Amino acid sequence: MKFFKEFRKQEVLVLLYRIFLAYVFYQIARLLFWYFNKELIKVDSVSDYFNLAFHGTAFDTTAILYVNALFILLSIIPIVINTKKGYQKVLFWLYFITNGIAYAMNFGDFIYYKFAQARLTSTALDVAKHESNVGKVFMVSVGQHPFVLIWFIVLMAVWVFLYKRVKITERKPVQLIPYFIWSVLTLCVTAVLVVGGIRGDFKHSTRPINLVDANRFVTNPIQGNVVLNSTFSFFRTLGTNNFKEVHFVDEKYIDDNIQPYKIYDRKVENRPNIVIFIVESFGREYSGAFNKDKNIKDYVSYTPFIDSLAGQSLIFPNTFANGRQSIHGMSSVLAGIPSLTDAFTSSPYSNQKIQSIVSVCNELGYDTSFYHGAPNGSMGFLGFGNILGFKHYFGKTEYNNDADFDGMWAIWDEPFLQYFAKNVGKKQPFMTTVFTASSHHPFKIPEKYNGKFKKGKIEMHEPIQYTDYAIKKYFETAKKEPWFNNTIFVFTGDHTNQIYYPEYEKPMNRFAVPLIFYSPNPAYQLKGVNPEVAQQIDIYPTLADLIGYDKKIRSWGRSLVSDKKYPAIIVNSDGSSEQFIIGNYIYRFDGKEIGGVYDKSDLGLENNLLNTLKSPEVESGKLMAKAWYQDYMNRVINRKLN
Numbered sequence: 001m002k003f004f005k006e007f008r009k010q011e012v013l014v015l016l017y018r019i020f021l022a023y024v025f026y027q028i029a030r031l032l033f034w035y036f037n038k039e040l041i042k043v044d045s046v047s048d049y050f051n052l053a054f055h056g057t058a059f060d061t062t063a064i065l066y067v068n069a070l071f072i073l074l075s076i077i078p079i080v081i082n083t084k085k086g087y088q089k090v091l092f093w094l095y096f097i098t099n100g101i102a103y104a105m106n107f108g109d110f111i112y113y114k115f116a117q118a119r120l121t122s123t124a125l126d127v128a129k130h131e132s133n134v135g136k137v138f139m140v141s142v143g144q145h146p147f148v149l150i151w152f153i154v155l156m157a158v159w160v161f162l163y164k165r166v167k168i169t170e171r172k173p174v175q176l177i178p179y180f181i182w183s184v185l186t187l188c189v190t191a192v193l194v195v196g197g198i199r200g201d202f203k204h205s206t207r208p209i210n211l212v213d214a215n216r217f218v219t220n221p222i223q224g225n226v227v228l229n230s231t232f233s234f235f236r237t238l239g240t241n242n243f244k245e246v247h248f249v250d251e252k253y254i255d256d257n258i259q260p261y262k263i264y265d266r267k268v269e270n271r272p273n274i275v276i277f278i279v280e281s282f283g284r285e286y287s288g289a290f291n292k293d294k295n296i297k298d299y300v301s302y303t304p305f306i307d308s309l310a311g312q313s314l315i316f317p318n319t320f321a322n323g324r325q326s327i328h329g330m331s332s333v334l335a336g337i338p339s340l341t342d343a344f345t346s347s348p349y350s351n352q353k354i355q356s357i358v359s360v361c362n363e364l365g366y367d368t369s370f371y372h373g374a375p376n377g378s379m380g381f382l383g384f385g386n387i388l389g390f391k392h393y394f395g396k397t398e399y400n401n402d403a404d405f406d407g408m409w410a411i412w413d414e415p416f417l418q419y420f421a422k423n424v425g426k427k428q429p430f431m432t433t434v435f436t437a438s439s440h441h442p443f444k445i446p447e448k449y450n451g452k453f454k455k456g457k458i459e460m461h462e463p464i465q466y467t468d469y470a471i472k473k474y475f476e477t478a479k480k481e482p483w484f485n486n487t488i489f490v491f492t493g494d495h496t497n498q499i500y501y502p503e504y505e506k507p508m509n510r511f512a513v514p515l516i517f518y519s520p521n522p523a524y525q526l527k528g529v530n531p532e533v534a535q536q537i538d539i540y541p542t543l544a545d546l547i548g549y550d551k552k553i554r555s556w557g558r559s560l561v562s563d564k565k566y567p568a569i570i571v572n573s574d575g576s577s578e579q580f581i582i583g584n585y586i587y588r589f590d591g592k593e594i595g596g597v598y599d600k601s602d603l604g605l606e607n608n609l610l611n612t613l614k615s616p617e618v619e620s621g622k623l624m625a626k627a628w629y630q631d632y633m634n635r636v637i638n639r640k641l642n
Contacts, residue, residue, distance in 0.1 A: 008076070008082075008179070008182060008183065008186065010083075010168060010169065010171070011075065011076060011082060011083065011168060012076065012186065014166055014167075014168050015072065015075045015076065017166050018071075018075075018095065018163060018166075019064065019068060019072070021159060021162055021163060022060075022064045022067075022068065022099060023057070023060055023061075023064065025103065025155060025159055026060040026063070026064065026103075026106070026229055026231075027053055027056075027060070028155060029103065029106040029107065029155075029229065030053055030056055030060075030106075030226065030229060031049075031053070032107075032110065032151060033106060033109060033110055033113070033225075033226070033230075034049065034226050036110040036111075036113075036148070037110070037113050037225075040113070040222070041222050041223060041225060041226055042222070042223075043223065043226070049226075051217065052217065052218065052223055052226045052227050053226070055214075055216075055217035055227050056214075056226065056227045056228065056229065058200050058209060059200075059209065059214065059227060059228050059229055059232045060229055060232070061197040061198075061200070062197060062198050062199075062200055062208075062209065062232050062235075062236070063102065063229050063231035063232040063235065064197075064231075065194050065197045065198045066102075066198060066231070066232075066235045067098050067099055067102040067231065068095070068098065068099070069194060070094065070098070071091060071094050071095050071098065072190060072194065073187075074090075074091060074094070075091060076183065076186050076187060076190060077183070077187070078179060078180050078183030078184070080172065080173055080176070080179070082168075083168050083169065083170045083171050083172075084170055085170065088167075088168055092163070095163070096156075096159075096160065096163075099159075100156060102231040103152070103155075103156070103231070104152060105120055105230040105231050105234055106229055106230040106231065107148050107149075107151065107152045108120065108230070109230040110145070110148050111144075111145050111148060113225065119211070119225050119228045119229075119230050119233040120230040120233055120234050121211075121233050121234060121237040121348035122234055122235075122237040122238045122348070200213070208236075210236050210346045210380070211224075211228065211233055211236060211237070211346070211347075211348065211350060211351060212327075212345050212346060212350045212351065212380045212383040212384050212387070213377065213380055213383045214227040214228045214351075214383060215227075215351065215382070215383030215384065215386040215387050216376065216377035216380075216382040216383040216386070217377075218386055224351055224383070224386075225351070233348070237347070237348045242340070242341045242342045242591065243342065243347055243348070243349060243633060243636060243637055244591070244633065244637075245630075245633050245634060245637055245638075246591070246592075246626075246629065246630050246633055247630060248623070248626040248627060248629075248630050249623065249626065249627045249630060253623075253627055254627050254630065254631045257567065257624055257627060258556070258567065258569070258624070258627050258628050258631050259566050259567055260554060260555070260556060260631055260635070261552045261553065261554055261555075262541055262552070262553045262555055262558060262559070262564070262566055263550070263551070263552055263553070264541075264544065264545040264549070264550065264553070264559055264562055264564065265550050266545055266546070266548050266550075266562075267548060268546075268547060268548030270486060271364065271366075271429045271547050271548060272429065272486050272487060272488045272519065272521065272524065272546065272547060273425070273428060273429050273430050273431070273432075273483050273486060273487040273488070274357070274361065274366075274429075274430070274431040274432070274487070274488050274490070274543055274547065275424070275432055275433075275434070275487055275488070275489045275490070276333065276334070276357075276431075276432070276433040276434070276489075276490045276539070276543075277433075277434055277436065277471070277489065277490065277491045277492070278329055278330065278333055278433060278434070278435045278436070278492060278493070278494050279436050279439065279467060279471075279491060279492070279493050279494070280326065280435065280436045280437050280438070280439045280440050280467070280493075280494060281439050281440050281460065281464075281493060281494070281495065281496065281497035282439065282464070282467075282491075282492070282493025282494070282513060282514060283493060283495075283496035283497055283499070283504065283512060283513060284317070284319065284493070284496075284504070284509075284512040284513050284514045285496070285499065285500065285501055285503075285504040285509075285512065286301070286302045286303055286460070286461070286464045287301060287302075287303040287306050287307060287310070287514050288300075288301025288303065288307045289301075289303075289306065289307040289310030289311070289315060289317075289514070290310070290315065290317045290514050291317075292317075293317070294503060296501050296503050299501065300456070300457075302454075302456055302461045302464050302465050302468070303464060303465070303468040304465075304468065305468050305469065305471055305472035305475075306468055306471065306491065306514070306516070309475075309491075309516065309518055310514075310516055312518060312527070313516045313517060313518035313526055313527065314516070314517040314518075314525075314526040314527055314528055314529075314530065314560075314561070315514070315515065315516050315517075315528075315529055315530070316514075316515040316530050316531075316532065316534040316560065317514075317529060317531060318531060318532065318533045318534065319492070319512070319513055319514060319515035319533075319534040319535060319536075320508070320511040320512060320513065320533070320534070320535045320536075320570055320572060320581075321493065321494070321495050321496065321511040321512075321513045321535070321536055321572060322338030322339065322511075322535055322536045322537050322571060322572050323338060323339035323343065323494075323495065323536075323572065323573075324339065324495055324572075324573075324574075324575065325339075325343065325494075325495060326379050326381075326435070326494045326495065327343065327345045327346075327379055327380045327381070327384065328343055328344075328345065328494070328495070329492075329493070329494025329495055329536060330345070330381060330384055330385075330435070330494070331343075331344055331345050331384065332535075332536035332537050333433075333492060333494075333536045333537075333539050333540070334356050334357055334358055334388060334433065334539075334540060335354050335355075335356035335357075335358075335388060335540065335641075336356065336537040336539075336540040336541065336554075336555040336556060336557050337354070337537070337636075337641065338535075338536075338537055338556070338571050338572060338573075338632075339572075339573060340571075340573045340578050340629075340632070341573050341575060341576065341577070341578065341591070344636060345380060345384055346380075347636070349636045349637060349639065350384070350387065351387060352387075352639040352641060352642075353639070353641070353642045354387060354388060354641045354642060355553070355554045355641065355642050356388050356389075356540060357431065357539070357540040357543050357544060358388040358389050358390055358431070359388065359389050360540075360544050360547075360549050360553070361429075361431040361547070362389055362391070363549075364429075364547065364549065365429070366429050366430055366431045367391060367392075367426075367427040367428070367429070367430040367431070368389070368390050368391045368392070368430070368431045368432070369390060369391060369392035369393070369394060369424065369430070369431075369432045369433075370385045370390045370392070370393050370394070370432070370433050370434075370435075371394045371395075371416070371420050371423075371432065371433065371434040371435070372394075372395050372410065372434070372435040372437070373395065373396055373399060373410035373411030373412075373413075373416035373436075373437050374395060374396055374409055374410035374411075374437055375395065375396045375397070375410075376393070376395035376396060376397045376398075377395075378395075378409075378410070379435075381435060382395065390433075394419075394420075394423065396410060396411055399411050399416060399419055401415075404416070406437075406438065406444065406446075408442060408444075409437050409438075409440060410437035410438070411437070412438055412446050412470075413436050413437060413438040413439075413466065413467050413470035413471075414446070414466070414469070414470035414473055416434075416436075416437075417434065417436070417470050417471065417473065417474040418473065418474065418477055420432075420434050420474065421474050421477040421478045421481065422477065422481075424483075425481055425482070425483035428483055429547075430483070435494070436467055436470070438463055438466055438467050438470070439460065439463045439464045439466070439467040439497070440463070440497070443459035443460060443462065443463050444463065445462060445463055445466040446466075449466060449469075452469075453465035453466060453469070456500075457500045458498045458499075458500045459498060460497050460498040461500075471491075479520075484520060485520050485521055486521055487519060487520070487521075488517065488518070488519045488521075488524060488526070488543070488546060489516075489517070489518045489519065490515075490516065490517055490518075490539060490543070491514065491515070491516040491518070492513050492514060492515050492516070492536060492539065493513035493514060494513075495511075495513070496510055496511065496512060496513065506603040506604040506605075507574065507579075507603070507604060507605045508579065508581075508586065508603040508604075508605065509603050510574075511572050513536070515534055515536075515538075515539070517542070517560075517561075524546060525561075526561075530560065532560075532568065533568060533570050533581055533600075534560055534570075535557060535570045535571070535572075536557075537555065537556055537557035537571075538557035538558060538559070538560050539557070540553075540555055540557060541553050541555040541557050541558055541559045542557075542558075542559045542560045542561055542562075544559070545559035545561060545562050546559075546561060554635075554640075554641060554642065556569065556571070556628065556631075556632070567582075567624075568581075568582075569581075569582055569624065569625075569628055570582075571628065576590075577589060577590050577595060577596075578590075578591070578625075578629060580621075580624075580625040580628065581600060582621040582624050582625060583600075583617055583620075583621055584599065584600050584617065585597055585598060585599060585600055585609075585617070585618060585621050586598040586599070586600060586602065586603075586605065587621055587622060587625045588605070589625050589626065589629060591629065594610065594622045594625065594626070595610070596608045596610055597609045597610045597613060597618055597621070597622070
């Protein structure tokens with residue numbers, strides 16, 4: 001029994017109490033933040049507010065654990081003097097200095113939000129370092145809003161009072177070996193809980209939560225600012241913001257050469273439905289229809305149905321993704337926003353009004369929906385979908401049958417696509433997007449199909465066949481629906497995955513995805529093979545053109561079916577440099593200087609022509625790349641994506 005007496009129960013319980021206090025005061029700060037900004041952030045009822053506050057707990061957890069990591073460690077580290085008054089006084093000051101600074105960020109946002117229309121992020125440091133009057137601005141702000149400071153002082157005083165109400169009684173451990181054993185076990189358990197809390201989830205398959213995830217729980221994207229707290233938004237964006245305004249050319253050059261706004265004038269009487277398939281990890285390598293002229297030795301296709309569909313469609317065998325992750329594919333395909341070195345969707349600027357194929361269709365009276373068979377909110381899709389304005393979201397929750405769950409990511413593609421086929425079209429016209437899930441690590445297929453598909457050369461080959469089969473079964477069902485004949489279908493991949501053929505190991509081909517436009521309605525003339533370079537961000541303007549949207553479109557892509565020849569500027573990033581295909585050359589750009597120029601056929605980026613080729617076309621291409629980058633940064637940072 002003496003062994004268990006060294007468990008340090010008192011210290012653990014007091015630590016939990018002190019961390020609990022942080023949760024309480026973060027919720028008070030959330031309420032005050034909303035109260036000070038209630039004119040800007042509409043909350044319909046008390047229950048709606050409590051729903052936002054409840055979901056904010058995950059973001060509070062991350063913030064609190066960021067701030068208190070050292071305090072937690074020092075509270076339970078086995079150094080036998082933990083309970084002494086002097087040591088507890090050190091912990092007291094550490095606790096309130098760190099928490100006081102972090103808590104103050106939230107109170108600063110009571111005022112700052114009115115101007116920024118977004119929670120505090122690390123970009124504030126970039127703004128502040130260029131200002132010499134930060135202290136004056138602070139004092140003036142406090143003078144104009146004295147109650148913010150008063151509330152902060154009062155609440156900190158109450159926090160200190162409550163902290164001191166529960167004290168630790170000094171006690172010296174008697175048996176050191178049990179004391180150290182229990183301490184180490186407690187430290188291990190605490191470390192796991194802290195890591196999971198900071199990530200926002202204990203699942204290995206989920207990325208750490210970020211700002212866009214706050215929009216998973218709201219009906220209006222603006223309400224995401226209530227779900228967040230300023231400490232979280234600040235720490236989560238530290239060291240990740242490469243978004244900086246630059247100036248290389250004047251605005252006239254951008255208007256004349258980049259042409260970020262497009263106008264199309266197609267006349268459409270009976271607007272078509274739109275179905276967009278973003279197929280998980282669908283690299284162009286896997287599909288024979290896109291490799292007929294690639295001269296790849298012993299090539300094998302793993303998408304027989306997609307190949308047959310491509311023969312009845314308009315396809316682009318030289319299409320590139322604009323990002324590296326699934327959420328990048330969503331922003332690129334639907335909103336025409338590529339991801340550069342840092343992803344827009346995880347940036348401090350993601351929560352803003354964005355013109356997209358979703359907003360365009362909403363404006364034209366379409367019923368808009370997004371389908372993804374993973375747990376709702378996975379991959380950030382629900383949050384970003386709410387920002388874009390989808391009217392409906394259907395995920396694993398709405399599917400409501402865990403028997404079809406793959407055990408890792410989502411509902412298997414075949415049953416989920418059957419659900420998708422039967423659930424859309426209740427109101428027309430409609431625009432819907434489905435993001436498939438099965439063609440992904442751990443590269444499994446349903447047990448009932450074991451042996452049905454060839455294993456192929458890499459793990460990816462079997463599940464991509466399963467997804468292809470699921471799409472085939474989807475079409476068999478969809479063809480029976482009354483909406484089918486007046487529908488335009490789009491197929492692309494979010495990004496690539498495992499590579500087998502050396503051709504696709506080339507740096508540019510690591511972004512090689514297929515692009516298909518198909519419609520059973522011949523009126524849309526979606527037939528043939530177009531060898532021009534294309535990209536995901538071309539999908540949005542192409543669809544806006546096809547449905548007859550005749551207002552200005554904010555897009556760096558262009559319609560692939562229009563006679564109007566807007567500039568074709570292909571862009572993506574490998575995480576360190578931006579890559580452009582402009583005219584006959586590929587350009588690599590680090591945000592400051594062009595570091596490489598390659599022939600367009602040099603997809604391996606093997607022969608840098610930067611210092612040997614000085615033609616007018618190359619010089620123009622360099623300037624175009626810089627101008628594009630300038631316009632992108634300007635629009636993202638200054639919230640001009642509408």
